Amino acid sequence: MLEEQDAALLSKIDTELANKTMPLGALGQLQALAKQLALTQQNLFPSIQAAHLLLFAGDHGIAHEGVSAYPQEVTWQMVRNFLAGGAAVNCLARGNQLALRIIDAGVAHDFSDVKTPDMVHAKIALGTANFSKQEAMTPEQLQQCLRVGAQQVRALPKECNVVAFGEMGIANTSSAALLTSRITGFALADCVGRGTGLNDAQLKHKLSILERANALHATATTPEQYLAAFGGFEIAMMVGAMLQAQRQQLTVLVDGFITTAAVLVATAIEPRLKPLCVYSHQSAETGHRLALAYLDARPLLQLDLRLGEGSGAALALPLLRSACSIMSEMATFSSAQVDQANP
Amino acid sequence: MLEEQDAALLSKIDTELANKTMPLGALGQLQALAKQLALTQQNLFPSIQAAHLLLFAGDHGIAHEGVSAYPQEVTWQMVRNFLAGGAAVNCLARGNQLALRIIDAGVAHDFSDVKTPDMVHAKIALGTANFSKQEAMTPEQLQQCLRVGAQQVRALPKECNVVAFGEMGIANTSSAALLTSRITGFALADCVGRGTGLNDAQLKHKLSILERANALHATATTPEQYLAAFGGFEIAMMVGAMLQAQRQQLTVLVDGFITTAAVLVATAIEPRLKPLCVYSHQSAETGHRLALAYLDARPLLQLDLRLGEGSGAALALPLLRSACSIMSEMATFSSAQVDQANP
Numbered sequence: 082m083l084e085e086q087d088a089a090l091l092s093k094i095d096t097e098l099a100n101k102t103m104p105l106g107a108l109g110q111l112q113a114l115a116k117q118l119a120l121t122q123q124n125l126f127p128s129i130q131a132a133h134l135l136l137f138a139g140d141h142g143i144a145h146e147g148v149s150a151y152p153q154e155v156t157w158q159m160v161r162n163f164l165a166g167g168a169a170v171n172c173l174a175r176g177n178q179l180a181l182r183i184i185d186a187g188v189a190h191d192f193s194d195v196k197t198p199d200m201v202h203a204k205i206a207l208g209t210a211n212f213s214k215q216e217a218m219t220p221e222q223l224q225q226c227l228r229v230g231a232q233q234v235r236a237l238p239k240e241c242n243v244v245a246f247g248e249m250g251i252a253n254t255s256s257a258a259l260l261t262s263r264i265t266g267f268a269l270a271d272c273v274g275r276g277t278g279l280n281d282a283q284l285k286h287k288l289s290i291l292e293r294a295n296a297l298h299a300t301a302t303t304p305e306q307y308l309a310a311f312g313g314f315e316i317a318m319m320v321g322a323m324l325q326a327q328r329q330q331l332t333v334l335v336d337g338f339i340t341t342a343a344v345l346v347a348t349a350i351e352p353r354l355k356p357l358c359v360y361s362h363q364s365a366e367t368g369h370r371l372a373l374a375y376l377d378a379r380p381l382l383q384l385d386l387r388l389g390e391g392s393g394a395a396l397a398l399p400l401l402r403s404a405c406s407i408m409s410e411m412a413t414f415s416s417a418q419v420d421q422a423n424p
Numbered sequence: 425m426l427e428e429q430d431a432a433l434l435s436k437i438d439t440e441l442a443n444k445t446m447p448l449g450a451l452g453q454l455q456a457l458a459k460q461l462a463l464t465q466q467n468l469f470p471s472i473q474a475a476h477l478l479l480f481a482g483d484h485g486i487a488h489e490g491v492s493a494y495p496q497e498v499t500w501q502m503v504r505n506f507l508a509g510g511a512a513v514n515c516l517a518r519g520n521q522l523a524l525r526i527i528d529a530g531v532a533h534d535f536s537d538v539k540t541p542d543m544v545h546a547k548i549a550l551g552t553a554n555f556s557k558q559e560a561m562t563p564e565q566l567q568q569c570l571r572v573g574a575q576q577v578r579a580l581p582k583e584c585n586v587v588a589f590g591e592m593g594i595a596n597t598s599s600a601a602l603l604t605s606r607i608t609g610f611a612l613a614d615c616v617g618r619g620t621g622l623n624d625a626q627l628k629h630k631l632s633i634l635e636r637a638n639a640l641h642a643t644a645t646t647p648e649q650y651l652a653a654f655g656g657f658e659i660a661m662m663v664g665a666m667l668q669a670q671r672q673q674l675t676v677l678v679d680g681f682i683t684t685a686a687v688l689v690a691t692a693i694e695p696r697l698k699p700l701c702v703y704s705h706q707s708a709e710t711g712h713r714l715a716l717a718y719l720d721a722r723p724l725l726q727l728d729l730r731l732g733e734g735s736g737a738a739l740a741l742p743l744l745r746s747a748c749s750i751m752s753e754m755a756t757f758s759s760a761q762v763d764q765a766n767p
Contacts, residue, residue: 101512102512103511103512103731104494104730105621106621106730107621107729107730107731108512109727109728110729111727111729150447150765150766151763151764151766152763152766154763158761158763161760162445162755162760165760167445167753167755167759168445168446168754168755169446169450169750171753171754172750172753173750175749176742176749177742177746277447277765278450384452385453386454387450388446388447396454396742396746399519400727403515403516403738403739406515406516406518406519410510410514411512412510416510417504417508417510418501419498420494420495422493422620
């Protein structure tokens with residue numbers, strides 16, 4: 082699959098890494114990451130510039146079926162929390178030098194009082210339709226999501242070369258579970274998890290609702306049809322943004338289960354997105370492990386996170402910077418006059 | 425095991441975390457880390473201040489038995505590389521705001537020309553004795569190591585509350601394997617690995633040398649006797665430094681296999697060190713997994729690193745800062761006016 086240009090660069094990267102003052106391969110997955118970033122940037126000495134987190138928020142009609150431990154109002158309340166800087170992702174993004182933009186993709190709340198440039202008003206509607214009864218969104222709404230998502234990436238500063246993704250949307254593990262199951266072929270029951278903290282009875286209820294919805298939308302067969310069927314607006318916008326990131330050859334830093342569901346859809350549409358994706362972590366949500374396995378992804382962190390928001394992406398970003406520093410700052414055996422391994 | 429004071433603080437920490445604007449436990453291991461740091465600092469709002477990496481370097485007589493893929497000279501050459509800022513640990517420490525001090529614990533090389541304050545001249549001897557023939561060090565040398573190690577921690581800036589450990593010493597996975605096997609009771613063969621990159625035949629040779637050495641020192645039964653028997657100077661100094669860190673109640677940020685072997689010895693001497701230790705990563709070296717299991721440790725990263733130097737500790741440090749930021753910067757449900765989970 083590698084193009085000729087990439088094969089030549091890959092060979093240069095391997096030589097450079099082999100000459101660094103350490104045993105061959107001694108930095109394990111960090112070296113693999115360095116290689117990936119060098120290939121993405123087509124530069125032997127990659128760097129992380131103006132990393133941005135795009136946090137898409139949207140509401141879900143399916144929330145009215147009692148599939149989440151939290152009331153739907155928490156979506157807009159958390160958006161206010163993001164804007165005030167008090168959520169987990171704010172702390173983690175600040176501490177790890179990740180700029181944050183909030184996009185209202187379709188929250189069931191009026192944010193017209195919010196004037197800060199950190200918030201993008203791109204509301205498609207006051208939440209998706211209840212997909213246990215009908216399609217989550219119309220074909221027109223889907224196209225609008227994809228277009229507006231792409232705009233968010235085009236609007237990033239020119240120097241930005243890493244775009245991280247996060248989301249907020251009560252009940253969106255339901256959409257993610259269905260998208261994951263339909264695209265990967267894993268059984269829906271294996272893709273449905275406790276989300277923000279369902280108990281056994283609530284989990285059983287969630288699964289029964291989603292099984293019915295799955296049957297209702299049995300005729301959907303393309304990635305776009307899955308998106309329209311199950312939503313949500315925030316996931317569809319992430320897909321549009323990821324497709325644009327592919328066109329701009331940006332590194333896509335993936336967060337948890339919901340974001341990975343968007344990657345499943347986006348890579349099904351455009352497989353050339355795959356080599357650009359860096360998977361920040363493997364979450365505690367059941368379906369995430371399966372989605373990562375399907376994508377042949379090796380996540381950087383395994384911290385049993387199950388928060389979303391882009392929190393895992395923020396936590397992983399320093400590893401990307403470290404990987405770059407290995408390429409650009411480390412001495413070689415000859416420059417440092419260090420002996421190589423015994424023959 | 426918790427003292428009453430700790431139990432009260434622990435309850436406060438749990439309440440604080442439960443009130444943060446996220447589902448209960450949604451930050452997984454990062455929350456466990458936040459708790460640990462809060463307990464260590466006896467402060468509901470812990471912070472990472474003036475983190476320092478103490479990198480102890482020493483040579484090993486056992487290197488003359490051909491147990492390493494690299495010639496012994498690489499120890500001093502790499503120390504020069506550390507001093508010049510070109511090694512992996514330099515890049516990673518710089519990038520992650522970790523101050524670095526190099527301690528010559530016993531390198532077989534004259535560093536008297538080195539005048540920088542970042543290098544501590546504490547050479548015990550020009551390498552340990554060959555422990556396949558005799559004890560690696562005398563009881564006096566061991567006491568000197570423990571004393572000088574403790575001094576390095578006492579000499580850290582007053583505000584420093586995290587001390588990370590790293591090491592350099594060709595053949596020191598041999599010492600670490602023997603220390604690990606003797607303290608944990610795991611079979612030596614399971615604790616011996618490829619180190620910097622032995623092939624199958626070299627690994628077999630290493631194991632046979634170490635099996636003989638193990639038998640030679642069968643009468644050693646205390647942690648101190650193991651240290652004297654198998655060395656090295658850098659490991660013994662780390663033990664002394666860790667014991668001092670325990671007395672000062674500092675967080676001890678543990679690197680890879682060699683550093684963990686020092687933790688095994690130090691916690692065998694002083695079990696109250698255990699709750700202060702944060703395990704940065706699980707390395708690719710066979711014995712490290714076993715040592716971590718024995719210590720009931722849950723490492724933060726699994727990146728197949730096998731470099732030492734403190735590289736894993738440097739990579740993990742941002743996670744400690746992030747854990748602290750959760751405690752000190754994140755809003756609560758009531759302060760942010762976010763609804764809690766449905767009853």
